[in-house]
Amino acid sequence: MHHGGDLTDAMIRFGGTKADWLDVSTGINPHPYPFASTFSPSAWCDLPGKAALEKLLAAARTAYKCPANLQMLAAPGTQILISQLPYLLPEGPVAICGPTYTSHGEAFVRAGRAIEEVTSPYALPDRAKIAVIVNPNNPDGRLVDVQSLLSIAQTLRERGGILVLDEAFADVAPGASVLPHLSADNVVVLRSFGKFFGLAGLRLGFMAASAELVPRMATRLDSWAVSGPALELGTAALADLDWQVAMQRQLADEITDLTLCLGNNGLTVFGGTPLYALAAHPNAVALHEALARQKIWTRVFDYAPTWIRIGLPGSSSALQRLAETLAKISPEIHSQ
Structure with missing residues (x-):
């Protein structure tokens, strides 16, 4: 597709x-989001700095209400995070609640993982070790309530599994995000910046996950994954409540x-x-x-x-x- x-x-x-x-x-x-025709010269000329990245992540944590027990990572769009996640998650069958954004299934297949598409998030296969739910779903907008998502995460936790939640459209559905309610660390939440802020060309996205998983993803992305302009504009937009x-x-x-x-x-x-x-x-x-x-x-x-x-x-x-x-x-x- x-x-x-x-x-x-x-x-x-x-x-x-x-x-x-x-x-x-x-x-x-x-x-x-309204942006100036020019950024500071350093945004374009200097390598992205640690201080600017920390400001962006702080703004994202506040905007997305990320709990203290999870770490957050910035990336050049969520697409690259989707492509890398299958190599970092536990072995075992993968259930994807669909029909949905096809890149999730394609990424797992490329990584040699077995996937099964299910039509309901409330009927995940007993053998599933990883579950992927897009919430709100793309393209039909289906929403799974927060308490159900927490219950699914607990079920997967008991079998040593992980729940992956793609919340690319959660900005336009206030109250839909599970992130503010998470206490477990077996949930990965992806947030897209470009869709709601109308700045898809900036290429900026975020992942909230455990203190074990985030550093491993950061290693795969390597140094300077997020550009200087994205750091500046992302920080300003996320802080503009x-x-x-x-x-x-x-x-x-x-x-x-x-x-x-x-x-x-x-x-x-x-x-x-x-x-x-x-x-x-x-x-x-x-x-x-x-x-x-x-x-x-x-x-x-x-x-x-x-x-x-x-x-x-x-x-x-x-x-x-x-x-x-x-x-x-x-x-x-x-x-x-």
């Missing part, structure tokens, strides 16, 4: 320049508008987060391609041919463009 957010293939197939396209294929906030609260409210309003738009144009929204809507349509692939011919890029799923994911357009004019295009192509789609 291809990730969203790269218009290269779309432009090759359907033409146009990037400026012609409305890209709603991702779950990235279209309203990025007022911006975060205001943005959560704005995104909630915008996803409501998008949901109404899609419903008025024949799509059934049945999942998602405040950053994107997951909708059902009997001809989702045909709809995706018809929208692409009008230079609107969405995301479809090879394992669910009736699903289409549409991110926030980012402005009232972009939402209107989407609505007008859906109304325009509706006869074409229904005739297929």
